[in-house]
Amino acid sequence: MATIIVDVMLKPEILDPQGQAVAAALPRLGFTFATSIRQGKRFEITVAGEPTAAQLAEVEEAAEKLLSNPVIETFVVRVEK
Amino acid sequence: MRIGVVTFPGSLDDSSALRAITLAGGEAVPLFHASDDLKEVQAVVLPGGFSYGDYLRCGAISRFAPIMSSIIVAAEHGFPVLGICNGFQILTESHLLPGALIRNQDLHFICTDQPVTVENVNTPWTNGYAKGQRIVIPIKNGEGSFQASAETLAELEGEGRIVLRYADKNPNGSQNNIAGISNARGNVVGVMPHPEQAIEDLTGPSEDGLTFFTSILQSLVAR
């Protein structure tokens, strides 16, 4: 059993009001480390056994067609060790 | 004239769309998402609501419904399609329309009587309006901010494909104050505001929305 992670983020040029709201809230709690924050989604996909190259290609395709909206989002696929 | 209204799991404004069609003088035909049968309608409305609870992204799951496969094919042949609110979101996810709808800029759901101008009166859904006509119809959404690449925006503006534009105030951060657009051919229109809930003074802010539905009926008669 293995886990494939797909991280989806809004494209940099797309306004991210949720990330902005989070960034505005942190200083109110005394945290000043962030210069900016953007919010995304993470999908954890469980597969039986070690992921094959073919499976990873399918995950890429699924990410392109369903998990992300390529008009406004980008994604990264990786295998969790 | 038969006009279909699709119900997806979670669709909410399907009943209002059916009523608007009937009030305009058409035959309103309910269609179910799980069937690819368009029941010989001559146009179709994708209504507002929270199909699939807005899971993943608004409209992201509905676009794969069996009914959509029939609609996509038909649309490519000039079949008139109107997407309202969640319906507009389904159309962008299906790539029948460009761009995407994201979370309102101030992060709140907003329900208000919104003035908009009708800028493109060459579509079968809007040809009953005067160009530039100002109408007041409800908006009610949390994810109504229209976003598209610079190229897409230039194309939409250049080709006169902005159908509705917010007036007085941009309620959600949509680029270029865009409230509704059409495809290149003009048969597919997506709008965030709800014309189907501005059809009687008794229940809406005006009767300005009824013209969407009388327009399509006129257009179909003219064919």
Added chain:
Amino acid sequence: MALDTVAVAATTPENEQPWRELGLKEDEYQSIREILGRRPTSSELAMYSVMWSEHCSYKSSKIHLKQFGEKAVKSDALLVGIGENAGVVDIGQGYAVTFKIESHNHPSFVEPYQGAATGVGGIVRDILTMGARPIAVMDPLRFGPADAPDTKRVLPGIVAGVGGYGNCLGLPNIGGEVVFDETYAGNPLVNALCVGVMKHSDIKLATAHGTGNLVVLFGAKTGGDGIGGVSVLASETFASGKAAKRPAVQVGDPFAEKVLIECSLEIFAEDLVVGIQDLGGAGLSCATSELASGGSGGMDIQLEKVPLRDPSLSPEEILMSESQERMCAIVEPAKLARFMKICKKWDVTATVIGEVTAGDRLHITWNGELIVDVPPRTVAHDGPVYNRPMARPAYLDSLSPVSLPAIESAEEIKAAVLKLVAAPNIADKSWVTDQYDRYVRGDTVLSQPEDSGMIRIDDHTHLGVAISTDANARWSYLDPYEGVKLALLESCRNIAVSGAKPLAITNCLNFGSPEDPGVMWQFAETVRGLADIALELGLPVTGGNVSFYNQTGSVAILPTPVIGVLGVIQDVRTRTKMGFTKAGLELFQVGNTDDNFSGSEWAYLHGAMGDTAPRADVDHATRLVNFLLEGQPLFDSAHDLSNGGLAASLTESTLKNNVGATIELPAQFIPGGVSAALFSETPGRVLIAVEPENSGKFQALAESHGLQLHAIGKTGGTDLVINDATIALDELRAAHTQTFHKLFG
């Protein structure tokens, strides 16, 4: 850990059980042992502990609530009375309407969004379970001071939760309240009302009849949500300064409820259920014991068949789980296949978990072993009944009369009006209400900020219903018996102003700890007052909700009975709105003004409470309601006078359509002068605009009902002019509409 079965319990009577941690008192635990003739199993203990909690069993309120049945006037309109999930009334043309308010106060303090969201979800399911299609919601909300940090924590979340859940269900929010008071700091009140409609023949009840009929659990899968929420949270006050107990808050999924609604309505339409119950507080414990009690009592449940989201749950946890969006139906075997097919169409999980039996015990097994063997009525209905001590509280003898500065000059009038309309309790609430969809379903005829919410029921006959929710906690504090009556009369007035005839009453009684004799006295007086006035008016109390333990430490909230009144209008097209429509209309105030500022917003803004609540004048109120209904064709607009008095109503009516008014208040004829004329909250008053050509008939009609009329001015212009004071509408609007944005962004 070994399974605690009935067999084991029978042979190990000395086992220590965590009855105290589960919220039971010692005598209640002993009672259970007596009922069963042995110690309870841990599953049985879990069931009794949730079902005998205050929230579920109404043990402190039952003896008082009986009055609603005892003092009820026989009403042909009442189709289902108190005792079922919600009351049902006949509104004519074969339609029946069901409505109810419920509270979700403590969870909303802990987790504002989910607490409010699941509060809406719960009341909607109560309506659905009566066989009705839910058609609208309302939300009376109460918070601590508007500028307090904790209010900024809870208010946005609660509003977002009410909107998030209700909007996704497709239910228009047609009204409610937003009230701020120190008393609710630490104890916000989230009350949610739902109204549903059906044909008479559709009414469903929570009964399990027919040996061999199947018990079917459908809806969402069961997880660890809100385990012990009911008994742990609602019966615990929040200790001041200490962190709350481990939050046991439920998480809602409105999409799951939306498909559940559509699925259930199709099932009802095909008459596929014998009885039905929704799973709310106390989850399966409640549903099974209620359904079994509603029948002859016999039911067998195989608990391992419950579909689980979390496979690690123990049987006790499954029984206590408050996972949302679940219903339980009794289905004849011959109808099961069709039932399941409809569930499949909507992708709703449905599982047979048991059957109705010939006996009179509820038996629950876990993989064949008996873990629950109880008489269901002892769980669901015959729980403990307390006659708690009551004592008239001492504070009633140390109240002070209100003394307020006189308002006379133009500058003083203008400044006072601008101050009042900007006060959080009076200010424009669009920041809140614009987060709610009021248009969905296309039948909303009136919604906030009108006096009542009104829904069209039939678009051919134009039949409609109107609802108002009202409360005045300060009047209830000063005089609980009169206070609740005044709230009821206000609701009736709000309904009648819009053109609907009051028909039925629901209520949500929010109080402090019943273990405080002073609180218990306030409660008893409130129930007595509501029962008495309901009888006097001939309106049935169809049901309601009690929320106790709203207090922090030993300080209880002001007694806050929220009343909901539903009325019927034969033709919604004739309804009356509150905004001035044009210039040249004559303005009248119906009803006299006195100078009692006790409990008013104006007194509150000066840090005062006062000492004497007004007296409810039922005779005047009845004549006023009749006048309002008869006079509808003569009114151009009408608006009730309540919080903020005439000043507030004038502000709302001028700003609605941007039509000004010129008002003359002859101070020498009004007790208390201009102050009272503008800010007193004397009950039983309405502001009406009339076309000059209708003025004669209007005045004659008022006279025929024995009502006092005061001609106070005319509509028109771009200002609100009061005596010598001129307030431009733009300035009035700025003061009225900026408050919430400044407070909440």
